[in-house]
Amino acid sequence: MRRNSFRDIRAELERRIARRVWEPGAIIPGEEALAVEFGAARATVNRALQELARSGLVERKRKSGTRVALHSVRQARFAIPLVRQEIEQAGSLYHYTLLSREVRAAPDFLRARLALPADARVMHARCLHTADRRPYQYEDRWINLSAVPQAEKESFEETGPNEWLVANAPFSHAEFVFGAARASEEEKAVLQLPEGEAVFVAERMTWLAERPITLVRMVHPPTHRMVTTL
Amino acid sequence: MRRNSFRDIRAELERRIARRVWEPGAIIPGEEALAVEFGAARATVNRALQELARSGLVERKRKSGTRVALHSVRQARFAIPLVRQEIEQAGSLYHYTLLSREVRAAPDFLRARLALPADARVMHARCLHTADRRPYQYEDRWINLSAVPQAEKESFEETGPNEWLVANAPFSHAEFVFGAARASEEEKAVLQLPEGEAVFVAERMTWLAERPITLVRMVHPPTHRMVTTL
DNA sequence: GATGCTATTATGTATAGACATAATGTGTCA
DNA sequence: TGACACATTATGTCTATACATAATAGCATC
Numbered sequence: 345m346r347r348n349s350f351r352d353i354r355a356e357l358e359r360r361i362a363r364r365v366w367e368p369g370a371i372i373p374g375e376e377a378l379a380v381e382f383g384a385a386r387a388t389v390n391r392a393l394q395e396l397a398r399s400g401l402v403e404r405k406r407k408s409g410t411r412v413a414l415h416s417v418r419q420a421r422f423a424i425p426l427v428r429q430e431i432e433q434a435g436s437l438y439h440y441t442l443l444s445r446e447v448r449a450a451p452d453f454l455r456a457r458l459a460l461p462a463d464a465r466v467m468h469a470r471c472l473h474t475a476d477r478r479p480y481q482y483e484d485r486w487i488n489l490s491a492v493p494q495a496e497k498e499s500f501e502e503t504g505p506n507e508w509l510v511a512n513a514p515f516s517h518a519e520f521v522f523g524a525a526r527a528s529e530e531e532k533a534v535l536q537l538p539e540g541e542a543v544f545v546a547e548r549m550t551w552l553a554e555r556p557i558t559l560v561r562m563v564h565p566p567t568h569r570m571v572t573t574l
Numbered sequence: 575m576r577r578n579s580f581r582d583i584r585a586e587l588e589r590r591i592a593r594r595v596w597e598p599g600a601i602i603p604g605e606e607a608l609a610v611e612f613g614a615a616r617a618t619v620n621r622a623l624q625e626l627a628r629s630g631l632v633e634r635k636r637k638s639g640t641r642v643a644l645h646s647v648r649q650a651r652f653a654i655p656l657v658r659q660e661i662e663q664a665g666s667l668y669h670y671t672l673l674s675r676e677v678r679a680a681p682d683f684l685r686a687r688l689a690l691p692a693d694a695r696v697m698h699a700r701c702l703h704t705a706d707r708r709p710y711q712y713e714d715r716w717i718n719l720s721a722v723p724q725a726e727k728e729s730f731e732e733t734g735p736n737e738w739l740v741a742n743a744p745f746s747h748a749e750f751v752f753g754a755a756r757a758s759e760e761e762k763a764v765l766q767l768p769e770g771e772a773v774f775v776a777e778r779m780t781w782l783a784e785r786p787i788t789l790v791r792m793v794h795p796p797t798h799r800m801v802t803t804l
Numbered sequence: 805g806a807t808g809c810t811a812t813t814a815t816g817t818a819t820a821g822a823c824a825t826a827a828t829g830t831g832t833c834a
Numbered sequence: 835t836g837a838c839a840c841a842t843t844a845t846g847t848c849t850a851t852a853c854a855t856a857a858t859a860g861c862a863t864c
Contacts, residue, residue: 349847368741374814385849390815400653406815407857420750421651514598514643516588516631518804520650524754524774524796542772542796544754552592553585566754566772574748579817604844615819620845636845637827 353382354392361401361412371411372402422572426507427473427481427562436475440504443470443534447489447496454486458549458556465489467496469505472534479535482563491555506560515550515557522546522570531563542566583612584622591631591642601641602632629804652802656737657703657711657792666705670734673700673764677719677726684716688779688786695719697726699735702764709765712793721785739788751777752800761793772796 357372366372375393379386393410396402404410431438450464460466466486473481485505487495492513500508527535527543535543544564550557587602596602605623609616623640626632634640661668680694690696701713715735717725728738757765757773765773774794780787 376814386815387817387850388848390817391847393815404815405857406855407813407859409814420654420748424650511598511644514591514631516592516629518650520652520802520804522752522774522800523798524772524794526770526772526796540756540770542754542756544752553588555592564754566756568753570752572750574750606844616845617820617847618818620847621817623845634845635827636825637829637843639844 350384350388350391350395353378353384353389354395356382357392357396358401366412368412369414371409374409420572420574422570426510427483427504428507431473431475431480434475437477439474439477440502441472441474442500442504443472445469445500450486450488454559458486458488458559460488460556467505469500471500471504473504479565480568482531482534484561484563486559488556488558491552491557505558509558513552513557515552517551519549520546521548527563535563535565537565544568544570546570580614580618580621580625583608583614583619584625586612587622587626588631596642598642599644601639604639650802650804652800656740657713657734658737661703661705661710664705667707669704669707670732671702671704672730672734673702675699675730680716680718684789688716688718688789690718690786697735699730701730701734701736703734709795710798712761712764714791714793716789718786718788721782721787735788736790747781749779751775757793765793765795767795774798774800776800 357378360366372378373381375386375389378389378393382389393402393404397404397410401413402410403413425433428438428440446468447465448468450458450460450466454460454466455462455464466488469483469485469487471483471485472479473483483504483506487505487509489496492509494512495505495508498505498508523545524542525545527537527541531537531543532539532541537543543566546562546564547560548562549559587608590596590602602608603611605616605619608619608623612619623632623634627634627640631643632640633643655663658668658670676698677695678698680688680690680696684690684696685692685694696719697717699713699715699717701715702709703711703713713734713736717735717739719726722739722742724742725735725738728735730738753775754772755775757767757771761767761773762769762771767773773796776792776794777790778792779789
């Protein structure tokens with residue numbers, strides 16, 4: 345019969361926001377008042393409110409207080425699966441091919457995007473992932489060798505850099521960019537697309553504690569769909 | 575010169591994982607031991623570790639302890655802003671135009687996707703959202719009038735159905751689909767795109783407690799980027 | 805009236821101590 | 835040997851208290 349766990353408090357606050365007990369934009373009672381109401385410590389209420397703030401349901405500002413977000417800018421989650429898993433879960437046959445692998449100085453665009461020093465050495469790998477022998481994803485990857493020096497010893501003939509990095513170079517922070525584009529000549533050739541076809545492009549940059557790890561551009565045929573639920 | 579804030583501790587733990595002080599899969603010292611090491615309370619260390627666990631960098635289990643995650647299969651979140659906010663936050667001028675509005679029987683494809691009965695009546699609205707007078711998003715929306723009957727009274731001349739629905743029809747469940755495609759004739763005309771251009775397509779279906787509310791197809795020019803961080 | 809200091813206030817964070825809970829190990833008994 | 839109760843242990847959570855910090859309002863000053 346405990347009503348004072350931070351989960352219970354969070355759930356009750358969510359309920360009140362959903363039922364419009366507190367209108368969007370309205371200021372809700374302070375931590376102290378809620379603590380009294382729920383018979384809990386302020387720290388417990390604080391935890392509940394912090395989680396609501398993180399999920400975007402409320403906005404908090406010192407001195408001002410906590411208010412229900414105006415346009416509940418809700419957040420959706422999507423999983424970041426390995427290509428292999430994604431394909432095998434769909435019941436298809438996965439196959440990986442390394443197209444090229446090269447160690448070189450970082451090109452300017454890469455240095456700019458990952459904030460690398462002028463003399464940075466990187467690995468550039470291009471790969472193709474197929475599902476049932478049909479092109480599924482063209483992977484164009486850059487790895488910062490000063491952050492992941494062991495990568496230089498890897499051939500990536502059997503295992504792709506994606507799987508290798510997941511197992512050997514954890515990351516703490518990532519940035520994703522999704523978009524559409526017309527297929528470049530190279531993409532058209534690798535993915536076996538007709539002239540002028542559209543492609544779905546996902547780019548990912550990852551860092552581990554401020555150190556840039558990798559930038560990858562993943563290009564899919566236009567049949568590809570990224571699905572997520574809320 | 576305090577090194578005992580939970581942020582400092584979290585950062586230091588991230589650093590050690592990054593530098594392989596603790597290998598992936600290895601068990602790291604317990605909260606008590608870390609608290610002594612950092613000269614902080616156990617609760618502070620706990621908070622740091624919980625955040626690392628939430629971001630997927632470590633896995634925690636009672637009694638067993640905390641270990642560095644092997645395959646950090648992770649989830650990213652992305653915000654779902656209103657188009658207007660998205661545009662205004664970028665410092666651009668937002669403008670909305672209703673292209674068409676029609677009440678009709680649900681077409682077959684819609685009945686299939688939203689599981690509507692044969693006699694379902696729906697509203698079909700087509701809108702254009704511009705940023706600095708340039709086409710930004712073409713919105714093709716279907717609203718289930720049996721779930722949201724008040725929508726029939728709305729003209730949607732001034733306020734778009736998106737904003738109206740957010741304020742008037744809460745949803746409990748949603749499904750998102752993202753993809754790329756070649757612009758259709760209609761999309762090409764509305765978004766003023768050259769022949770054969772690619773478009774970024776986002777579709778959203780929402781339900782309120784099993785009742786389908788709306789299906790919307792949002793089409794963007796290929797310059798559009800959906801960005802999210804982790 | 806504009807500027808800048810100061811008090812106030814709500815949230816943010818840290819702490820010690822306590823108890824809860826889940827997973828694991830261990831010993832007992834049939 | 836196997837089932838089951840019990841002890842152990844690391845994480846999970848709550849409390850009360852204290853102080854930190856950001857944002858605001860009000861006052862004083864120029």
